[in-house]
Amino acid sequence: MIDPGRRLDAATTAIVVDSSCDVPADVRPPSWRVIPIPVTFGSETLADGVDIDAAGFYARLERADRLPTTAQPSPVVVEEVLRDALATHETVIALPLSRRLSGTVDGVREVAARIDDSRITVVESGSVTVALGLIALRLQAALARGVTAGEAVALVGALSAAHRAVFSLETLEYLQRGGRIGRAQAVAGSLLRVRPILQILDGEVAPHSRVRGAHRVLPAIEEFVVAHSDPDRVLHVAYAHSRRPDVIPELQELVARVRPRAVTELTGEVGPTVGTHAGPGAFVVAFVHDPPDGDGTGRTH
Structure with a gap:
């Protein structure tokens, strides 16, 4: 070190x-x-x-x-x-x-x-x-x-x-086959047309909520951003998709509406490493505030 x-x-x-x-x-x-x-x-x-x-x-x-x-x-x-x-x-x-x-x-x-x-x-x-x-x-x-x-x-x-990251998948098949989610959950989701809203929590993929129908995914993501960020602080944001470039402007508009101080730092495509487990049709919004105790370096003033 x-x-x-x-x-x-x-x-x-x-x-x-x-x-x-x-x-x-x-x-x-x-x-x-x-x-x-x-x-x-x-x-x-x-x-x-x-x-x-x-x-x-x-x-x-x-x-x-x-x-x-x-x-x-x-x-x-x-x-x-x-x-x-x-x-x-x-x-x-x-x-x-x-x-x-x-x-x-x-x-x-x-x-x-x-x-x-x-x-x-x-x-x-x-x-x-x-x-x-x-x-x-x-x-x-x-x-x-x-x-x-x-x-x-x-x-x-x-x-x-x-930091927080929220994402939606078009299907649970890739997570399930990769051993990241139980088979019963994958079957139930497909039968009921339930779309999972997932998050990165404590360094691993964790469920956040489920919505019925694709049209409810973006409102759920908006709620997540509102719940886990401060409107009075600059918010650094990153976006990514897998074969869904059309959704990025919608996500950016969503975040800008509820968090006007948001700054887009990164827009990317989910590559082979993560795409192996997420599959096509996934998208993610990640965001973080700088630490509040100074200039973001860990110093206090």
């Missing part, structure tokens, strides 16, 4: 995420590096963002006989990405997806300890998809102002605890 008192800034510190964060390449700062998560179709394993992109993934998903699976990135791949970041930066902060969704964070820690533990800090993000991307972008903003390593870790912890 980097010495907590060491000063970090955007010029000398790289952020390493994994491909589950769904931050488009043109949005990622040049200092970021991405660990590709492997996605397997049958006997063929492809690296997310390297061998296959979102468009190719969903096209292949439509014609696949069996649903794909994901796995942790190999130590060799993790080491390659970390060494690449250290070749151009003095220090690295790594933010893999939530430990409750994958063991990737532990694998990255093991590799970091082997390479140079004094220059790398691996932090539990407690999140995934653009919610993880949003946390990383807020960390990047703090690095641009300058922070200590300890303040950076504290900031990520505060953002992880405070």
Whole structure:
């Protein structure tokens, strides 16, 4: 772990995420590096963002006989990405997806300890998809102002605890087959035409509510945003979809109506890593306020 008192800034510190964060390449700062998560179709394993992109993934998903699976990135791949970041930066902060969704964070820690533990800090993000991307972008903003390593870790912890993400799926099939939800729930939902409203809670996918009919999904998401955000504070927001670009303007309009101080930080497409478990037709709204005790770096004034 980097010495907590060491000063970090955007010029000398790289952020390493994994491909589950769904931050488009043109949005990622040049200092970021991405660990590709492997996605397997049958006997063929492809690296997310390297061998296959979102468009190719969903096209292949439509014609696949069996649903794909994901796995942790190999130590060799993790080491390659970390060494690449250290070749151009003095220090690295790594933010893999939530430990409750994958063991990737532990694998990255093991590799970091082997390479140079004094220059790398691996932090539990407690999140995934653009919610993880949003946390990383807020960390990047703090690095641009300058922070200590300890303040950076504290900031990520505060953002992880405070951020919220709400999403809807077109079908529960992918979550069910991936072992993320019980079979009985999936069957009941399809029979009753119930649409699940899910959330990221304590680092894992959790139910929030259920609505009958697709037309009630957006009102339910609006209620979630209102319930879990403060109208008097700036709200940083990220949006993503899987094969549903039409819904993004509707979500942005919804959030702007109830939270006029909202700032869109990120709009992305759910890529192969998360798309394996969410399937097509999903969409997510993630949001967070900066910590209220100062400038978002963990300092008080």
